[in-house]
Amino acid sequence: xxxxxxxxxxxxxxxxxxxxxxxxxxxxxxxxxxxxxxxxxxxxxxxxxxxxxxxxxxxxxxxxxxxxxxxxxxxxxxxxxxxxxxxxxxxxxxxxxxxxxxxxxxxxxxxxxxxxxxxxxxxxxxxxxxxxxxxxxxxxxxxxxxxxxxxxxxxxxxxxxxxxxxxxxxxxxxxxxxxxxxxxxxxxxxxxxxxxxxxxxxxxxxxxxxxxxxxxxxxxxxxxxxxxxxxxxxxxxxxxxxxxxxxxxxxxxxxxxxxxxxxxxxxxxxxxxxxxxxxxxxxxxxxxxxxxxxxxxxxxxxxxxxxxxxxxxxxxxxxxxxxxxxxxxxxxxxxxxxxxxxxxxxxxxxxxxxxxxxxxxxxxxxxxxxxx
Ligand SMILES: C=C(O[C@@H]1C=C(C(=O)O)C=C[C@H]1O)C(=O)O
Numbered sequence: 147x148x149x150x151x152x153x154x155x156x157x158x159x160x161x162x163x164x165x166x167x168x169x170x171x172x173x174x175x176x177x178x179x180x181x182x183x184x185x186x187x188x189x190x191x192x193x194x195x196x197x198x199x200x201x202x203x204x205x206x207x208x209x210x211x212x213x214x215x216x217x218x219x220x221x222x223x224x225x226x227x228x229x230x231x232x233x234x235x236x237x238x239x240x241x242x243x244x245x246x247x248x249x250x251x252x253x254x255x256x257x258x259x260x261x262x263x264x265x266x267x268x269x270x271x272x273x274x275x276x277x278x279x280x281x282x283x284x285x286x287x288x289x290x291x292x293x294x295x296x297x298x299x300x301x302x303x304x305x306x307x308x309x310x311x312x313x314x315x316x317x318x319x320x321x322x323x324x325x326x327x328x329x330x331x332x333x334x335x336x337x338x339x340x341x342x343x344x345x346x347x348x349x350x351x352x353x354x355x356x357x358x359x360x361x362x363x364x365x366x367x368x369x370x371x372x373x374x375x376x377x378x379x380x381x382x383x384x385x386x387x388x389x390x391x392x393x394x395x396x397x398x399x400x401x402x403x404x405x406x407x408x409x410x411x412x413x414x415x416x417x418x419x420x421x422x423x424x425x426x427x428x429x430x431x432x433x434x435x436x437x438x439x440x441x442x443x444x445x446x447x448x449x450x451x452x453x454x455x456x457x458x459x460x461x462x463x464x465x466x467x468x469x470x471x472x473x474x475x476x477x478x479x480x481x482x483x484x485x486x487x488x489x490x491x492x493x494x495x496x497x498x499x500x501x502x503x504x505x506x507x508x509x510x511x512x513x514x515x516x517x518x
Contacts, residue, residue: 171222172229179230183239189230195223248272249422250282250291256375256397258326262420263295265324277372279308283316286425293321294423299465300328301518302413303354310469310481313423313439313510320437320511322422322430325518330356330392330411333378333403338387340406345369347377348392356392359410366390378403417518421511429512433489435464437511438482438497441471443504449480452507455499461486464515485515 147155182189202219203212249271251259263273274291276282282294296312299305313320330352334343345367346353346360352374353360360368371377374393381391382401390406391397398405442448456463464483471477486492490512500507 168222172226175226175230176233179233180237182230183234183237189227189234195220198223246272247292248274248290249293249295250274250276250285251295252276252279252282253373254375254379256378256394256400257373258328258375258394258418259295259297259420260375261394261396262297262324262326262418265326266295266322266420266422267293279312283312283318283423286318286423287316292424294318295420296423297418298323298421299419300351300355301415301417301419302411303351305467306351307469309421310467311472313481314469314479315472318423318425318510319427320421320513321424321428322513323435323516324420324422325417325516326420327518328355328411328416328418329395329409330374330416331395331398331405332356332359332390332407332410333393333398333401334381334390334406335385335387336402336404338390338404338406342387343390343406344388346390346392347371347380349374349377352377352392355411355413355416358412359407375400419518427509427511429490430514431489432514433512434486435511435513435515436484436486436489436493436509437513438484438493438507439479439510440482440500440505440507441477441479444477448505451503452480452500452505455496455503456484459492459496461492461496 179189181187199216199219202215203209206212206215247267249263249267251257251263251273252275253259254275257275260273260275263271267273274285276285279296282291282296285291286294296309297306298309330348332343332346343363343366347369348356348371350370353368353370360366371380371391374391375397377391378393378397378401381389382403391403392410395405395408397403440452442452453463462485464485465481467481468478469481471479484493490509493509493512497507497509
């Protein structure tokens, strides 16, 4: 054997051992990827790779090979990740696309809530509708939906108290707001005329918003219904020329009704503010509006003490709403919206200052203020 042949025989023997070790190592990596698949982990674990590289360097006798052993392990781990990806595929675990959020709203297609949903989300956003406000909250709690779209106040008729109370009951947060222009029309079957109408169906808010118009027709029976769009659907299905609904133009289109009298709402500048409700606080980076909830001790100057903190910060209050505290007679929960220049960073010190005064204050939203 020449000298070269002797060296090569030695290399062959070391390679045989290295290939056996390589196989053993990769078999372990396959076990690792099974664990990762079961636990929803990514294949690449950069921190672990750093540790492997460091250990390889430490195990060297001759530090001259430092760079080289790192390169060797880098390549081996790249191969290891390739094998793990193949194994993942073989197991049928494909890299899942992030699922689009499912959004819930109250009412049927054509409701103002659905219009609000379309303003805040994509036209093809997966959505579910529910018969009542509370069912939207229940669906959000159970994880059936990721967001709920709910009306919180109307520019002419004021707050929608049921939604404020549900927000507190379920301890949810406001992720976003949108303003939907509300134009109420009198809708009826295509064959109907004004003289035919005897009964009008709508949501309470639809009647409330159209008071002046309805006062001109005292003989019409007003029948409160779940929702303006459901009223339109009902009139369409009933096929009765004596029935009319107060609902949106979109509802007319969807349910094949005609607009007997357009824009019958008294206040022509009429908007409903909708909130997008989420289970957790999702503060927006460019938030310029915050919503807070606080309960106050029943003592003189309690509300003043809270508002003073905001005044000190030169923060403009946009809205203050009080609701009876559940289970406590004559005690109130306050909801307040403020306009802030610096979002969360401005809100948090105030919340802390309020806690310092013994006020149970909670930030329930930091989002972008919309203009109606
Ligand atoms: C084997 C693993 O998967 C990958 C491959 C590594 C390796 O071959 O040593 C190390 C980290 C991960 O990027 C692991 O996470 O341990």
